Amino acid sequence: MATNAEIEQQIAGNEYKAGFISDIESETLAAGLTEDTVRFISAKKGEPEWMTEWRLKAFRQWLEMETPEWAHVNFPKIDYQEISYYSAPKSMEDGPQSLDEVDPELLAVYDKLGIPLHEQMALAGIAVDAVFDSVSVATTFRDKLEEAGVIFMPISEAVHKHPELIKKYIGSVVPVRDNYFAALNCAVFSDGSFVYIPKGVRCPMELSTYFRINEAKTGQFERTLIIADEGSHVSYLEGCTAPMRDENQLHAAVVELVALDDAEIKYSTVQNWYPGDKEGKGGIYNFVTKRAIAHTNAKVSWTQVETGSAVTWKYPSCILKGDNSIGEFYSVALTNNFQQADTGTKMIHLGKNTKSTIISKGISAGKSSNAYRGLVRMNPGAEGARNYTQCDSLLLGDKCAAHTFPYIESKHPTAVIEHEATTSTVSDDQLFLCQQRGIDTEKAVSMIVNGFCKEVFKELPMEFAVEAGKLLEISLEGSVG
Amino acid sequence: MIEIKNLQAKVEDKDILKGLNLNIGPGEVHAIMGPNGAGKSTLGNVLAGRPNYEVTGGSATLNGKNILDLDPEERAREGLFLAFQYPVEIPGVSNLEFLKASVDSVREQQGKKALDSVQFLKLAREKCKAVNLDASFLKRGVNEGFSGGEKKRNELMQMMMLEPTLCILDETDSGLDIDALQVVAEGVNAMRDENRSFIVVTHYQRLLDYIVPDFVHVLANGKIVKSGGKELALELEEKGYGWLENENGAA
Ligand SMILES: Nc1ncnc2c1ncn2[C@@H]1O[C@H](COP(=O)(O)OP(=O)(O)OP(=O)(O)O)[C@@H](O)[C@H]1O
Ligand SMILES: [Mg+2]
Numbered sequence: 001m002a003t004n005a006e007i008e009q010q011i012a013g014n015e016y017k018a019g020f021i022s023d024i025e026s027e028t029l030a031a032g033l034t035e036d037t038v039r040f041i042s043a044k045k046g047e048p049e050w051m052t053e054w055r056l057k058a059f060r061q062w063l064e065m066e067t068p069e070w071a072h073v074n075f076p077k078i079d080y081q082e083i084s085y086y087s088a089p090k091s092m093e094d095g096p097q098s099l100d101e102v103d104p105e106l107l108a109v110y111d112k113l114g115i116p117l118h119e120q121m122a123l124a125g126i127a128v129d130a131v132f133d134s135v136s137v138a139t140t141f142r143d144k145l146e147e148a149g150v151i152f153m154p155i156s157e158a159v160h161k162h163p164e165l166i167k168k169y170i171g172s173v174v175p176v177r178d179n180y181f182a183a184l185n186c187a188v189f190s191d192g193s194f195v196y197i198p199k200g201v202r203c204p205m206e207l208s209t210y211f212r213i214n215e216a217k218t219g220q221f222e223r224t225l226i227i228a229d230e231g232s233h234v235s236y237l238e239g240c241t242a243p244m245r246d247e248n249q250l251h252a253a254v255v256e257l258v259a260l261d262d263a264e265i266k267y268s269t270v271q272n273w274y275p276g277d278k279e280g281k282g283g284i285y286n287f288v289t290k291r292a293i294a295h296t297n298a299k300v301s302w303t304q305v306e307t308g309s310a311v312t313w314k315y316p317s318c319i320l321k322g323d324n325s326i327g328e329f330y331s332v333a334l335t336n337n338f339q340q341a342d343t344g345t346k347m348i349h350l351g352k353n354t355k356s357t358i359i360s361k362g363i364s365a366g367k368s369s370n371a372y373r374g375l376v377r378m379n380p381g382a383e384g385a386r387n388y389t390q391c392d393s394l395l396l397g398d399k400c401a402a403h404t405f406p407y408i409e410s411k412h413p414t415a416v417i418e419h420e421a422t423t424s425t426v427s428d429d430q431l432f433l434c435q436q437r438g439i440d441t442e443k444a445v446s447m448i449v450n451g452f453c454k455e456v457f458k459e460l461p462m463e464f465a466v467e468a469g470k471l472l473e474i475s476l477e478g479s480v481g
Numbered sequence: 482m483i484e485i486k487n488l489q490a491k492v493e494d495k496d497i498l499k500g501l502n503l504n505i506g507p508g509e510v511h512a513i514m515g516p517n518g519a520g521k522s523t524l525g526n527v528l529a530g531r532p533n534y535e536v537t538g539g540s541a542t543l544n545g546k547n548i549l550d551l552d553p554e555e556r557a558r559e560g561l562f563l564a565f566q567y568p569v570e571i572p573g574v575s576n577l578e579f580l581k582a583s584v585d586s587v588r589e590q591q592g593k594k595a596l597d598s599v600q601f602l603k604l605a606r607e608k609c610k611a612v613n614l615d616a617s618f619l620k621r622g623v624n625e626g627f628s629g630g631e632k633k634r635n636e637l638m639q640m641m642m643l644e645p646t647l648c649i650l651d652e653t654d655s656g657l658d659i660d661a662l663q664v665v666a667e668g669v670n671a672m673r674d675e676n677r678s679f680i681v682v683t684h685y686q687r688l689l690d691y692i693v694p695d696f697v698h699v700l701a702n703g704k705i706v707k708s709g710g711k712e713l714a715l716e717l718e719e720k721g722y723g724w725l726e727n728e729n730g731a732a
Contacts, residue, residue: 434579448571454573
């Protein structure tokens, strides 16, 4: 019988495919967070004094802040002294100079995840920076990028090699005090990616980072900074996974994008952190601050496919500072079992004729809760600005929930804001039609869900659109048999 | 082909089919007529395995195989096709994608070779033409925003693609304009062959002028109450159903 009850059953049988634990020797800092922890991390990276000071300042500010409670999510209070703030695979001590030097076990881990790190990536023409727990392990294609003048390296390395860029831009889009998790990240971030595209350069390939949390009881605090200089263009993709653990793990990342005049940044995320088991045990707490600033005529586009994490708190945003700048947000957020997601975007229109588009697709299954939270603000200078928001929810089964919290503030009379929202379900009749045509329920649900997400998937780089479709399928379906 | 014996079924605790018998041989076309609410659609749904339609007695075998224990998709792969009285919409899933998944799965089960995309598209366009639907309908969501008549023709198009052995058409003629009615009838007639059988549910004798049935049955109150040749349809048109109920009650 193909009822919604059956889908629920199938959904409930979902297995997390990335959930293996790798047996790699690693060096992990004892749990706890004090100024000494911050100094330790900074020293571990051999950071210059200014960076250590910046971290310490952030730490002191963080101590005075409180966990935000406005999001539509529930989780037990996090004990920040229980978490380890640094973990590096041991073989990384001296740092690999090329892919050949990377621990083969580590590469095997990526293989298991289906991340085609070397050959396949070469074919796809993608440069990859892989962050395993807290450090960058391999950055491919550096030579080819260097030729084009593109800088793509771990941020820890950029601190040494390009201090002027780091000093100028770190914390410029997401200020240290922005929010609790951002401040925490500033204090203890361990690594992440740094990208700089010079004036007028079109980055010759997709840039890509994979994040993975492997160690138990570690937090991951990566930090990404992308600067697209005037008239340049870059497309960047990040993917995330984590092994299955009983306890919850914390992930608090900060991503800052700077699109200078006439530049374009396309940032895509496929997030598949461990969501916890069927009873809601374990899973990643994903508290991420992502923000972009777009200068005159610049364009920033966020595309995200969020299927993982026990709790997601994430609002990739655009500050449309320059006249005619454009911000886009395309999102698919899928929650199952006991997952909770509160995600959306903020579009802050400062410049004249700025434009933003928000397309959000929320899919809730099991007993999960999925909230869209979006802010569109037209500031007094935003003459002729426009926003279009479309916010669709799809419910699978009747134990899940979808919420929409749109906030609109318009301080300019010529600004135009449009908002559309729909909620739909997969009906038994639709499923029966599929079955009557020989299509089993699993395939039917995946077809319907993929159809629902089409507008967002088409924004992803081709090869990842396929991956995203599969990911939804995996997240929704039990292993057959 | 299909043998239905003493079939009883209920929906939401209400008995609808109350001991229905029907035998259909290969290559035969059987028309089923009968008053509203008699259980005609229920029969189609029960045979196709719709959830919430509970079989409480009797049997149905397709080519010697008991189908009542199979999942709906398995029945479809065995060659059972139901053209719905009220086709539902599946927004966002293109007709083409839907058809491909459907044809792939049915062909696989039947041990036929999978069609490659080019062959498939060619075939789909051909069938669209046969039911007078523009090929652009392949790109639209399944039944999404289709008119009543377009939905019915889309059902027929799917039937042509799947080449089933038992076709159940539930009022495929209602809501069709006169030209479309002819198109549908021609489509069905073109598919008639010695290995394929049809159950055609209709309220109108007119359809049976185009699709000439081998047998006509009257379904009333959950049972077949009268069977005859195609002339029975004419008689029904003239007299309605009242006389049958009396006849039946007396029997
Ligand atoms: N899901 C359901 N829930 C409740 N009652 C139902 C359901 N499906 C069918 N019925 C009832 O079963 C009876 C038979 O319905 P069915 O649709 O089979 O009639 P029909 O012969 O096809 O009628 P029509 O000529 O109007 O299409 C009706 O009284 C109908 O209301
Ligand atoms: Mg009916």
